[in-house]
Amino acid sequence: xxxxxxxxxxxxxxxxxxxxxxxxxxxxxxxxxxxxxxxxxxxxxxxxxxxxxxxxxxxxxxxxxxxxxxxxxxxxxxxxxxxxxxxxxxxxxxxxxxxxxxxxxxxxxxxxxxxxxxxxxxxxxxxxxxxxxxxxxxxxxxxxxxxxxxxxxxxxxxxxxxxxxxxxxxxxxxxxxxxxxxxxxxxxxxxxxxxxxxxxxxxxxxxxxxxxxxxxxxxxxxxxxxxxxxxxxxxxxxxxxxxxxxxxxx
Amino acid sequence: xxxxxxxxxxxxxxxxxxxxxxxxxxxxxxxxxxxxxxxxxxxxxxxxxxxxxxxxxxxxxxxxxxxxxxxxxxxxxxxxxxxxxxxxxxxxxxxxxxxxxxxxxxxxxxxxxxxxxxxxxxxxxxxxxxxxxxxxxxxxxxxxxxxxxxxxxxxxxxxxxxxxxxxxxxxxxxxxxxxxxxxxxxxxxxxxxxxxxxxxxxxxxxxxxxxxxxxxxxxxxxxxxxxxxxxxxxxxxxxxxxxxxxxxxxxxxxx
Numbered sequence: 001x002x003x004x005x006x007x008x009x010x011x012x013x014x015x016x017x018x019x020x021x022x023x024x025x026x027x028x029x030x031x032x033x034x035x036x037x038x039x040x041x042x043x044x045x046x047x048x049x050x051x052x053x054x055x056x057x058x059x060x061x062x063x064x065x066x067x068x069x070x071x072x073x074x075x076x077x078x079x080x081x082x083x084x085x086x087x088x089x090x091x092x093x094x095x096x097x098x099x100x101x102x103x104x105x106x107x108x109x110x111x112x113x114x115x116x117x118x119x120x121x122x123x124x125x126x127x128x129x130x131x132x133x134x135x136x137x138x139x140x141x142x143x144x145x146x147x148x149x150x151x152x153x154x155x156x157x158x159x160x161x162x163x164x165x166x167x168x169x170x171x172x173x174x175x176x177x178x179x180x181x182x183x184x185x186x187x188x189x190x191x192x193x194x195x196x197x198x199x200x201x202x203x204x205x206x207x208x209x210x211x212x213x214x215x216x217x218x219x220x221x222x223x224x225x226x227x228x229x230x231x232x233x234x235x236x237x238x239x240x241x242x243x244x245x246x247x248x249x250x
Numbered sequence: 251x252x253x254x255x256x257x258x259x260x261x262x263x264x265x266x267x268x269x270x271x272x273x274x275x276x277x278x279x280x281x282x283x284x285x286x287x288x289x290x291x292x293x294x295x296x297x298x299x300x301x302x303x304x305x306x307x308x309x310x311x312x313x314x315x316x317x318x319x320x321x322x323x324x325x326x327x328x329x330x331x332x333x334x335x336x337x338x339x340x341x342x343x344x345x346x347x348x349x350x351x352x353x354x355x356x357x358x359x360x361x362x363x364x365x366x367x368x369x370x371x372x373x374x375x376x377x378x379x380x381x382x383x384x385x386x387x388x389x390x391x392x393x394x395x396x397x398x399x400x401x402x403x404x405x406x407x408x409x410x411x412x413x414x415x416x417x418x419x420x421x422x423x424x425x426x427x428x429x430x431x432x433x434x435x436x437x438x439x440x441x442x443x444x445x446x447x448x449x450x451x452x453x454x455x456x457x458x459x460x461x462x463x464x465x466x467x468x469x470x471x472x473x474x475x476x477x478x479x480x481x482x483x484x485x486x487x488x489x490x491x492x493x494x495x496x497x498x499x500x501x502x503x504x505x
Contacts, residue, residue: 119335122334128327
């Protein structure tokens, strides 16, 4: 029965931790200071990895599309159209969220886990400070507010990667690709993708914070918490992606 | 004054504290001693509220912390300073930032006032010129002194120290002991120190309780400890060759 009891108990503890997290900060000035710090640490510091992955994946998707869907029965701009839809609808939101679950999730879990094992969290509690609110809330708010920025940036660089591969190779004319980018465009898709990222940002930051905050033991447990945070948040991101896609696109 | 009455604590079916009752006087360095695993850290954490005992009362100058709601506990904790075993300084803050932290979070003082108070506390623990350094850039002894400065920043009525000398050399340990003793007397604080360092016990122990296998096995002062007649306590304090020699000397002197 432990395989049922453990997840249920973890979920209960997660809900209770979120209850302690989402309370009014004791000091708004401290909250904003931490928030800006977290935006820089979790968001701005992720721009480079988002840029590199997006530009290369955008280029690779274009090459693969050109190789695999070229048919006399399909117009040539189909490649640009398909690349745009993949990048906007899934890559820049869901796949990017999985990448961020690895980078940001492990960072959050190990940072909070280390604070737990070195008694820094206990020290805050002794000072009469709601440690969950002080540590976790700025991370969650920073992630939820900044992940749409990263996603939008990923959309631009992903399509940029496609553009550059067409520009510097002869796989297809630039004008055909950009015509595909613009064909049958629906603005709703962008809002849909950005809306999804709000959920993903919350899942990544809150699940990682929960695993970090719940660490008991030493450095081995911190490592384990970090791994569990990445695995669990990735799985939840995928499940939520299916649910949101069914609800919003179905 | 802190008074604990009939404290019992169990972890996963294993009882670690058995009906502990003791009184810790104001203005005195009260020591909790015992072997590793005897339950002294659990007792200290129970008194502070980091661990919740199943049974018993903990009275802070007559106020029972066991019956307090979260708001009352929060208010009580503003009267408490704590020195953790590993100092527990915030990695992301400088030395000055660490000492300013409780002031920033718990008072309406301006930045300049917080800074002035933090600098005063750092001066009090004889730490100068390290304000802008991070905890990872200073020694273990300095970290402990920063932690003491942080613990006294809010003028606490109660000071708790969990193994303040662990990981320190004997000379630095003496400095920390003297500092804790001086602060206790100077500010008339109720100080409870959890230790198994015999130098501390003999040096600053004004009131000592000995915990053995979760039971309160002995209570007295540092001058009484070597002649307690308690076998478990004798085993504990005369465990090292140096203290065995001390015991031999005491016996030879007829004490």
